[in-house]
Each structure stands twice: as C-alpha cells, then as structure tokens.
Amino acid sequence: MKQTKMNYDLSTLPTSLLPYVNGATIYDSSSSPQAKTLLIDGSERLFLKIAAAHTLEREYRMNAFLHQHELAPASLLYTTEQQQDYLLTTAVAGEDGVADAFMQQPERLAAALGNHLRRLHTIPVDGCPYAHRSADILLEASPAMQAELQASGDYTPVDDVIIHGDYCLPNVIMNNFELCGFIDNGDGGIGDRHHDLAWGLWSLQFNLETDRYHEHFLDAYGRKDIDEKGIVYFSRIIDSLDF
Structure with missing residues (x-):
C-alpha cells in the first residue's frame, strides 16, 4: 500500500x-x-x-x-x-494482498484468496443494507454486453451470499496470510458468488501476470459451489468495463 x-x-x-x-x-x-x-x-x-x-x-x-x-x-x-x-x-492491521511478502509465495497467496472469499460468502445475509446486486452489476456492463448476456440465457445469477463487489488482492488485508479484514467495500451487498470469483481470477491474472494459480484459488474456495458458466457470465461483464 x-x-x-x-x-x-x-x-x-x-x-x-x-x-x-x-x-x-x-x-x-x-x-x-x-x-x-x-x-x-x-x-x-x-x-x-x-x-x-x-x-x-x-x-x-x-x-x-x-x-x-x-x-x-x-x-x-x-x-x-x-x-x-x-x-x-x-485502520485494519496487516498488509494488503499485493505486499511483497505475499506476492513471493503465489500458490499460498491464491489459496488464501480463495479461503478468505469462502469465509465472506458464508456469513448470514440478514441485515445487509444492499440486495439484488446482480441486476446492478449487469447495468455496469456495456449496452452491447448487457444485450448479449440477456439474450444468451446461458446463466441466471442467484443473489444468495454477501459479496465484496471488488474482490481484488489490494482489498484483502492479511497478516501472515491470515485474514485481517476487507477494505473498499462500497460495491458489496447480497449478490452472486461468481461475481467475486471472477474478480478474484482477474486480480490473480493482473497482479501475478499469469493464470498459473487460478486452480489454487478455485480449489481453496471449494469446487462444489462453483458453476463455470457463472464465472464466464461475470468475467464477460468485467472484460467489458472501461478501466
């Protein structure tokens, strides 16, 4: 940081x-x-x-x-x-996920990113101030991408977990890979888990400059709750954004 x-x-x-x-x-x-x-x-x-x-x-x-x-x-x-x-x-004690100490151990970092996301997605949704995040997220995509995703019908988002909304390494604060907390939480709410999963994969690719550690991330999160079509759906939205 x-x-x-x-x-x-x-x-x-x-x-x-x-x-x-x-x-x-x-x-x-x-x-x-x-x-x-x-x-x-x-x-x-x-x-x-x-x-x-x-x-x-x-x-x-x-x-x-x-x-x-x-x-x-x-x-x-x-x-x-x-x-x-x-x-x-x-201030949350610890360092963000792009600190040198973490980046030098990419396999462990990717696994930690998956484990910490699983923890977020298992907390109760009761009392969360923002619901139906998937509809809002779709509106962030380009008009052309919105039309494509709605027309294809390949995946229908399910808003059933608390999402971070911008699940990237700089927003995960850790100490010795243990979670201290999340920051920049303004895009969060009740949404579809695959939005955070897609952002996590994007961040690993961007920050580590390789997709070599994607499997460590997904395995740590838990494959049984992952739908590849959901990751594709939200990855296409991310790819359409103008950074």
Missing part, C-alpha cells in the same frame, strides 16, 4: 474531523482517481477517504455491516460537506 508523507491543509476539512487529525502525521495512500485516501497517523492509525458527495455512503453502510462480523474496519464518521463526502475509518 503506497504511503507518501504530505502536508495537508486541515482548514479544508469539516470541523467534525479536526479532533481526529490535529497533531497527526498525514500520508497520501490514494489508489483511485475517484477518491483521495489519507492515512492519519496520530494517537491511533485511521484512514480518511474523500470523494464526490454521496459516493461513500454505500461503503460506510457496508463497513458497518461487515464490521459486525469482524471483516471490515469500523466507520468512525461519515459526513457530506461542500459537495464532498468524508469517511473516516479505523
């Missing part, structure tokens, strides 16, 4: 955040052009995410849900001011 020490103008922040940031050392830990992420290193380590107004509410609510199951950071404050959202969370 990239972290660059910076001088940040605290006067630009909502006053409700100042007790958390005054006197702290601040690092830029951003990884997306859609949001600025700051590491607040003070009396405790916190993360502050800043994005366009009303774009972080989903992450705030999914964090709260997953934190009940000890799978996400605690959300300390969420507010919208001057057309911007601010989300302050605790």
Whole structure:
C-alpha cells in the first residue's frame, strides 16, 4: 500500500474531523482517481477517504455491516460537506494482498484468496443494507454486453451470499496470510458468488501476470459451489468495463 508523507491543509476539512487529525502525521495512500485516501497517523492509525458527495455512503453502510462480523474496519464518521463526502475509518492491521511478502509465495497467496472469499460468502445475509446486486452489476456492463448476456440465457445469477463487489488482492488485508479484514467495500451487498470469483481470477491474472494459480484459488474456495458458466457470465461483464 503506497504511503507518501504530505502536508495537508486541515482548514479544508469539516470541523467534525479536526479532533481526529490535529497533531497527526498525514500520508497520501490514494489508489483511485475517484477518491483521495489519507492515512492519519496520530494517537491511533485511521484512514480518511474523500470523494464526490454521496459516493461513500454505500461503503460506510457496508463497513458497518461487515464490521459486525469482524471483516471490515469500523466507520468512525461519515459526513457530506461542500459537495464532498468524508469517511473516516479505523485502520485494519496487516498488509494488503499485493505486499511483497505475499506476492513471493503465489500458490499460498491464491489459496488464501480463495479461503478468505469462502469465509465472506458464508456469513448470514440478514441485515445487509444492499440486495439484488446482480441486476446492478449487469447495468455496469456495456449496452452491447448487457444485450448479449440477456439474450444468451446461458446463466441466471442467484443473489444468495454477501459479496465484496471488488474482490481484488489490494482489498484483502492479511497478516501472515491470515485474514485481517476487507477494505473498499462500497460495491458489496447480497449478490452472486461468481461475481467475486471472477474478480478474484482477474486480480490473480493482473497482479501475478499469469493464470498459473487460478486452480489454487478455485480449489481453496471449494469446487462444489462453483458453476463455470457463472464465472464466464461475470468475467464477460468485467472484460467489458472501461478501466
């Protein structure tokens, strides 16, 4: 996780955040052009995410849900001011899945990614704030891909597990390959397991630059609950996205 020490103008922040940031050392830990992420290193380590107004509410609510199951950071404050959202969370101890210590053991990493996804998919769906995620996910695909998938009828999504929605190595925080928690949970909800499986395969290919470890990932997750047609369905949606 990239972290660059910076001088940040605290006067630009909502006053409700100042007790958390005054006197702290601040690092830029951003990884997306859609949001600025700051590491607040003070009396405790916190993360502050800043994005366009009303774009972080989903992450705030999914964090709260997953934190009940000890799978996400605690959300300390969420507010919208001057057309911007601010989300302050605790820091999850550990390193993300693209840390060198993990990348140097790709077979173990792929298996851990599968095991941790299985854990997420086995928690109860009761109380989850977002349902019917597969319909939303289909709308993210290009119009041409939407038409193809609906016309083919090869696979019908089943929304029956809690999905992460962006299940990639940087969003899985571990310590010695043991799960510490998930971050960037704003795309989560009740959805089809194969969406996360497809993203996991995509991330292994992208980050390790090979598909050699796909089988380790799928075996660790559990083949009995995997439908190859489901992986193809969601992989086609992912491939149609404009990154």
